[in-house]
Amino acid sequence: MFWKNTSIRLKLIVIGIILIAIPIAMSNFYIREMDRFLWRGQKEALLTTAKGIATILNDQSEFFRQNTAVPEVLGKQGALYTQRIEGAIQLNGDTGDWESMQILSNYFTGEDPQFCDLDYDLNSFSIKNIIGYNDTYLYGLFEVNDSERVFRDPTRVTLNSSDQIHILLERGNGSLERYLLLSNEPGRMSAFLMDDQWELPLTGENVAEVQGELAETDWGYVIELRIPRSIIGYRSKIGFSVVDVDNPETREVRQIITTSPRESGEEPTQVIVRSPGLTKVLEGLGPLRSRIWVLDRQRQVRSVVGNLWNPPEPGFSDIETNTEPVQAQFIPIRMLLDFVDKIFPEPPLQFKDYSPSSVDRPDQIVVSIIETGNPRADIRMSLDNKAEIIVAGHPIFAGGEIIGAVLVEQSSTEASSLHYQFVRSLSVVTVLAFFSVLVVLVIFAWRLTMRIRKLHNITEQAITPEGRVRMEHIPKQDPSNDELGALNRSFSGMLSRLSGYTRYLEELPDTLAHEMNNPLGVVSSSLEMLEDDIPQTRNNRHMQRATYGIHRLKSLLSSLTEAASLEEALQDEEKEPINLSQLISDFVAGNQYAYSNHEFRMDNQSPDLFIDGSPEYLAQMLDKLIDNATEHSTPGTLIIVRSRKNRHYAEISVLNEGPELQEDILDRLFEPMVSGSNHDARKPHLGLGLYVVKVICEYHGGRHRANNRVDKRGVEFTVSIPLLDLSAQRFIEEHETPNSA
Structure with a gap:
């Protein structure tokens, strides 16, 4: 639903963002796969190192002898974990x-x-x-x-x-x-x-x-x-x-x-101590880029050599230092780098982990190696969860039994720093490249949507809400030879054909009236002459039926020409300030006896309702409203004409008593050729009366509606016309003459 209601411009932008996100996601996936491959290789390398050291220490049980002491648990981490x-x-x-x-x-x-x-x-x-x-x-x-x-x-x-x-x-x-x-x-x-x-x-x-x-x-x-x-x-x-x-x-x-091995029950419990000879053996392996731990069967630390973090190679920091001034000269790139740093934070150079002075290692990997006797490599987090550490361990044997284990650890900080620089540079280049593509797409989408919106606005202005064609062709056609240009020219041709057909329909009522009035006049005069020549035909039923048919045709032609020429006549009409309440009262009083089958009541709730309008056409609108109310009401019932002020509008309501209207037709009653009830077939009815009301109401800037009465006794038709502002009303009231209405 969202995609259907979205503009083409936004759709193209979304597509552009997706096109950018796909390579970024693929790059991230590629980097992660490369990291996984590098981690696997590094783990295998450390495991090989651990195996080599364990091979050297196999059957060297003298490095794992125990000395008597009591576990120290306070002040530093002791053998009692x-x-x-x-x-x-x-x-x-x-x-x-x-x-x-x-x-x-x-x-x-x-x-x-x-x-x-x-x-x-x-x-x-x-x-x-x-x-x-x-x-x-x-x-x-x-x-x-x-x-x-x-x-x-x-x-x-x-x-x-x-x-x-x-x-x-x-x-x-x-x-x-x-x-x-x-x-x-x-x-x-x-x-x-x-x-x-x-x-x-x-x-x-x-x-x-x-x-x-x-x-x-x-x-x-x-x-x-x-x-x-x-x-x-x-x-x-x-x-x-x-x-x-x-x-x-x-x-x-x-x-x-x-809680520790002991020599006898009378002596204090024992603690495992470091082995200087073992440390000398490990230090003899040469410069180390990792930390090596040797533990005994009880997971007590016997020796620790090496470091988890090694400083970067010479020139590594120089590259970063040399690029900073260049980056600082371009603020957008600097902002982009800051954004990348938020997504891919720089790995910490310092972190907290096991101290070389620790007396034991309670890691699960140590327990697994000593209990199962199988070498193992894994990745763990530092104690402060800031860095990843690769751990590889191998058991140490003596006489076929496990007497300890070797752990070789290496921090990921160095590799993460290189990875950080690589991702940073790759991200900047990728984002800049695809941002350029996105800018091109946005410009193209903007140009495309501007052409479509221009065509949309022209077509909206070319036809009125009622369906009348206002212009014969699109004023400025798109000279492009692409699909939108062809569509523009197609719309222009369609408007030209529609305007010709609309002119034909607008002239049709006058043409019909002109062409049919002459035959109707001949028939009407012939019937009158026939009545004069043969007096017996005056009361003849067939003669009366023919005379009624002629009058009905003339009434229909009059309604057609009235509706067709109304909009054109209103264009030349000038408005003037009038008191609408007085106009309504005079109209109802003057037409009281024209509808002898109904009783009229004037409900004037606001005696002074000043509007800017045409008295002649307002009277015609009232005539259509009252005529519609009487035509669709029960004979002998009351017709109420009400005028009142509703905020900034003068409101005219005509209420009748009779059948109610169906809810599905209330919104269409003011359209031409629409009738809300079954009318008398003997009376001419084209459904144009309320259409005339609509045209006159909209000419005065008003609104119209039809509702069933709240008391369920009939229908209420309401027209609202904007009032004059207060200063204009006061001026009119001061200078009003008796005949101003």
């Missing part, structure tokens, strides 16, 4: 608060291997651990798989005889503090500061600052912990252990699981 928490964790035994941190979960068995693998029995004792923190607290979640739950026996003095949590805290000065959390039943746990053997509390009082909540599950229990960071301190280190007691009678400790 932590995540900052916005808000607070509710200690209620519900793990819903931890959903967003499930990716950082650790699974421990307390055996060798420490982490769960595919062969591990899920029904045995194990834990799932998540650590999080905010500005005030350190939070811990321990989901324990334990078939037998043993709570604290209040009658026992020692506290190491039930399922419990051990927290080992190492201060900055090397001193150790031990906290034990246990519970008599599901719910709030008690915390005590313990001795070296984890048997007796040092003070016997509950440490209120350290809080825990225990909730039973179908497979064991869940413990949520909350420790104030003020207790831990900034440079302190912390470790956790889960103690399992299965026999409620003997209450012997069956197993202890710590």
